[in-house]
Amino acid sequence: MAVSGIVKGITGLAIAVLMSASSLAAEEGVIRLVPAQSSIVSATLTAPQLGRHGLETVSILSSRRLCPGQTDQLCFPAALQNLYASHDFMPLWRDPALVEELLLQVTALAETHKVPGLLQRVQELQQLSQRDDQRGLDLLATDTLMAYQSVINQMINDPSTLYRPASFTLQDQQLTVTPRITVPLTLTALQQLRPAGNHFDRLVAEMRRLEQAQPHGVYLSGRPAIKFGAEIPNGDKLARMLNTYGDLSDQDFANVMKTDQVTGGSAAPQFMNTGVLHQAIRQFQHRHGLKDDGVIGPETAQNMARSYEQVAQLLALNLQRNRVLQRHGAGEVLQVNIPEFMLRIIDDENVVFESKVIVGRSSRPTYLFSSAINHMVVNPTWNVPETIKEEDVIPSMRRSPDYLARHNMRMVSRWSDDQSIDPAQIDWSTVSASNFPYEFQQRPGPDNALGQVKFMMPNDFSIYLHDTPAKRLFNKSKRNFSSGCVRVEKAHDLAYYLLERQRAGQSATYDNLLRKRNPATINLRKTLAVDFIYRTAWLDEQGKLQVRDDIYGYDDDSTVPQEHDYIAMMNYR
Template sequence: MFMHFASRAAAAIALAVSMTAVAPNFAVAQTTAFRQAVAEGAARDDVVAEFYRARTFEGIWTGTSEAAQARRNALLTAFANASDHGLPEDLYDPQALMARMQAATTAADQGAVEVELTQLYLSYARDIQTGILTPGRVVSDIKREVPLRDRSGYLDGIMAGNPQAYLASLPPSSPEYARLLREKLRMEVLLANGGWGPTVPGGKLEPGDTGARVVALRDRLVAMGFMDRSVTRSYDAALQVAVMDFQTAHGLTADGIAGEGTLQELNIPASRRLEQVIVAMERERWTNFERGDRHIWVNMTDFSAAIVDHGSVTFSTRSVIGALDEDRQSPEFSDVMSHMVINPSWYVPRSIIVGEYLPALQRNRNAVGHIEITDRNGRVVNRGAVNFSQYNARTFPFAMRQPPSSRNALGLVKFMFPNQYNIYLHDTPAKSLFGREVRAFSHGCIRLNDPFDFAYALLAVQEADPVGVFQGILNTGRERRVNLDAPVPVHLVYRTAFTHTTGLLNFRRDVYSRDSRIWNALANEGVVVRAFEG
């Protein structure tokens, strides 16, 4: 499946090596005209200008020296494979660069090409290491700080040691990125060979059904790799297992029935799935940093929260995320969990107070009676003495708090990673929601299906009896903060395409339509879906 990759890489190497043939064109690279052109071209970029100034405007890509040839060959080879990583193919086009190099017959033109190569290299290095896009400009709820590297470090890196090895070190080194890259290349071959074939027409199919639509379902699942080749025309046990495996890999209720939701996901074309993989690779570049030997990974589209220890999931639970309304969607960011609160009070966010509770109190002062109204000093206010109609969202002077109880909106425990968005993980009394397939119901915080077990797993590294410690505090009924001896990084992410450690590619619905916006932004930058003959 990698024949196209190998052949293109070989072609790129041959192309790069051929640059030695045009090296004599750069024999005058040390002339005043060349250096002047470099100085003028670099002046528009402080980092580049400082780099060349320190070298007295000597070139690093041009010329016939062995070092210049090695850098040039490595760069052109990297550019030839840039689109493998979902980078803009036309931007990093080695053939076009070759043509410009060969057309540069004067020292001034050669100096301009020298700076162009440096600028393009810096763009490539950042694109492949930390992403093409600035995420918050595409989706405002992506609050993530992309780990941009110092651009001068890229220049130092390409000058030190083996340029080919340095360029190979730039993409994310995470196992997930490697698996996504492999799946992208595999799917490109798949696309060239017709994708997954015809879609499955009609309505629901279930065990016992027969006929042409069952055959279409069978063939689609065989093409997708969820069952072995078969000649069956009936919805038998093997087909039911294949449907269940497909449902599991797509975050659907695994009931073995090909209902409307399952068929909708099943009929999404391979080209659209490939777009999701490319977006996932871009997102992986945004999180190209140390995530912590122990960390918490909340994938919103999967409605799950996991504790990861040294790369392995050691605990996982279902979650509920923010509702689909724009003002309730959960943001994406990373922070550090410092403590949990057992028997928490719920301090109602101001947006809920003035948007939901104040109008209710204006209609009936006894509304939301389970919530205390408090003054600025935290003292409970007698609601019978307040004329709520005299206030609006701006002037309402009170806060609101729900005391600890099993009916508390936060349940019996919350997990805190203090942040400016007032987002945290917590228990909930609304347990029935965890049985839903799509679980987007909160005001933005992440609700956990198994919060006690989550707490035990966090405390296990610092308590000999984590269950006893937790339950002992819980049974007092009093609010208490419990610090984590070793704070744990928390990553709230949004991945509609991801791999299982076994290598199985999973897809999830784009519940907030974020990945579709990211794909459109990538496409605007020149990223394309490719197909290659295997």
């Protein structure tokens, strides 16, 4: 019997052999029939070569962009040869659930638009999956899995690439390192490659839904602001967009779109900023962290103009950022989401504490890093950081010599000195801020910039959490006002939380120290993991889309942050 006859005659087995035609010909007469669950073993002296069955008539163009340094149509031809040869050239993707999972994950990564050629690779896989001969799909799926793992490794090795203009391509360095694939492939093993988090399937489904939605065409300027009761230009488009996002229910949308529900008669209907449409606008604002007053001003209009595709891309990007969050193991972790201006303590995916926070302004960003709170200082003194000393305090002293006295501050040679230096001895008009030899320190008190307590953690950036006397700033929707450290609205509640998890009854000690108004340090035997993160798009626990402004320019490739040093992604735990 001819080899081709044998191949076609082995039900569910030889038809899927991925050996090249020349290798099969060389083996004619020595291939032996085996049960379908077994494999075909080579008995020739010449090493069999991997074939390209199913790919001969297909142009795999994605590789030109995905792995531009590779001349082959596949990115990892040598690695594929070794992998398939070690498993007797049998297919690896016979379970459709494996292919579906691969496509799900690769699509989620491709939607970031940070991996050139990957969206095209997804389309090629989908086309091959429709063919009767699945061997081409098998080869390309394995090659794609290797490329996928290689990109993941690049992200983990340099997390900052997810927060700055960067793309992931497979250059010579990546192509020479073969990602490890354990055979047989299992669904459990593939799912372990997903980004961290419990809402992966819902996120990808939302991304796909938005990608497939028709463009909303909402382009409002917000100037002048569209206040309550005012007409909304192209209000039908706005209503449809609000319905797509879930801010306007299907029933309310249907009612709004009825001509008898809008003014204007049979002529061009007018949509007014009233009723359920007004409430939907407020819901949209709330989901975007804006002031939810129902007024469409410039900021609200800018968020409304964001396309569905851009929102899907934001979701995809933030999903991949979950990969590089430091693993803190079991137990609680305190997360400060900088663009959301919120702090949460999460225990086994449950939020057990939350507070509004104030983070670093765009010119003085809060660093991205991980650490652990290991002590807290009650009634702290404030050692003025170098940047604030140069840019704020010294210029203020030039303008007003009594600035230190008015702010309960003193000047010292070193922060540990008991002896203060009289500022009247200094000719402030001649002082150079860059080489000023003295330091400034604010004494404990109700107006201390750190409030009544600060929460300390190891890091190289002088970043910590602290109380603040300026409580009114927490009423603002956007709260990037600090010089890098994070002000906590519920600082005292956080202190009680940390102390009670040490040992019951510790809160009384804290209260006593507050009354004494002297600086005191409380060491925490049981530390609390902390992550400073930058998440601008996600689904909340109710499945609602949340979006926040990119205050540091880490999302938008056209808006480059002033310094990428702030994307430290260091782990000090």
